Amino acid sequence: MKKRLLCALLALSLFTLPGCKRDPEPVEVTAFAMDTVMQLTACSGDTGGTRAFLGELTARLTELDSQLSATREDSFVYAVNHAGGEWVEVPDSTVLALLHDALSLCEVTGGALDITTYPAVKAWGFTGEERRVPSPAELEALAEKIDYTAVALSDWAGEGRRGGAALPQGMEMDLGAVAKGFAGDLLAGEVREVGITSALLDLGQSTIVAVGSKPQGTPWRIGVVDPAQPGSCFAVVELEDCAMGTSGGYQRYFEQDGITYWHILDPDTAAPARSGLASVTVVSPSALICDGLSTALFVMGLEEGAQFWRDHPELEFEAVFVTEDGEIYCTAGLERRFTLAEGFEDREVTVLE
The missing domain is CATH 3.10.520.10 (ApbE-like domains)
Structure with missing residues (x-):
């Protein structure tokens, strides 16, 4: 920092x-x-x-x-991540616009950008103090749950009919x-x-x-x-x-057994992008x-x-x-x-x- x-x-x-x-x-x-x-x-x-x-x-x-915080328990993103697949009302049209823009970027990049890598980011320890290298089996399981197309959105439809978002249970997103x-x-x-x-x-x-x-x-x-x-x-x-x-890989990383692991993950592998x-x-x-x-x-x-x-x-x-x-x-x-x-x-x- x-x-x-x-x-x-x-x-x-x-x-x-x-x-x-x-x-x-x-x-x-x-x-x-x-x-x-x-x-x-x-x-x-x-x-x-x-x-x-x-x-x-x-x-x-x-x-x-x-x-937008994925860690604050009173945030919209946290609510979506912990709703067990249920719909969560979007707080305002600004947040809904961000979600649309983010998913559009995910699509145009072919998933090289994916806002649902958060469970993998957590597994590596990049959201806390303790870093760790997940096992190959754990990474495979994490990669299977990275899929921006699973984010469901319902559009804003005027007063009394607000937009919403939902994720399948076990998936989490992060807009960082x-x-x-x-x-x-x-x-x-x-x-x-x-x-x-x-x-x-x-x-x-x-x-x-x-x-x-x-x-x-x-x-x-x-x-x-x-x-x-x-x-x-x-x-x-x-x-x-x-x-x-x-x-850049220099922005947030750790070293273990002579190997450097950074926070930018490849959605296909749930591991640092090489x-x-x-x-x-x-x-x-x-x-x-x-x-x-x-x-x-x-x-x-x-x-x-x-x-x-x-x-x-x-x-x-x-x-x-x-x-x-x-x-x-x-x-x-x-x-x-x-x-x-x-x-x-x-x-x-x-x-x-």
Whole structure:
């Protein structure tokens, strides 16, 4: 957690805040939600009003967290997971929209992203303090219960007829792979609605949303974590009205008998994805796309992930792949917005066409 926070602060201090030093001054608020530290920064002439507004956004984050947490016993997701197959009423249309978006991403990625891996995540110990390696038989049984198509939804139908969700008994879902991105898109929309044209929403764990540019019109410059040295950033991506999300094995992992096991699981095996990648960074107008696809592309691996990018221009995303051998691949649409950081200029970058 300390390493992730260090790099997030490094990215902000080196690449963002200098652009806000001119009038208007940046206003920042910090919150803890969705198991991570979040920092919201906005540049506005109305310092007091902006601070109050950002406070409202942190309250919105807390509200979403209370609905989407898989561990809070009063949350909607927890209720679905423990309903024994019965329908659970969706608290509001926002949550229903998230479920639809999440399942759409699961479908378009062919299940490389699957929101029903939660029992396997728990079995590995990534939801608690004690890590463990499940047996092959246990993994086989866990994999059989990973299937996003088993999530049943009934749509919102007006007052008195709310939407609902259900899962077969023994299955559980977790929206952690998309929740921060969804929240980022939601908050960015609210920022734009109040007329703020320059803001940076750092939702933690490498999920960042840029609203507009810096006040003087230059892009926000965000560091990309080096998976081999998580305390440093090997590259910089320029963002303007865009979002960025990174998934990497370095973010949450443990070692046992000389083998590293990370939290990004392959839905087909219920085990850590062994795709040859160390991290994937996705850039898109949608933070939800960034979050969901960074996980899915990590599971797919370089070759399949690059082909997915070629096959799905409608998703409007670009990506940076870093292999376990340290090779860097960048999709063509990101080439002009991607530069190697100081100290990493000698690294070779292959542009994917």
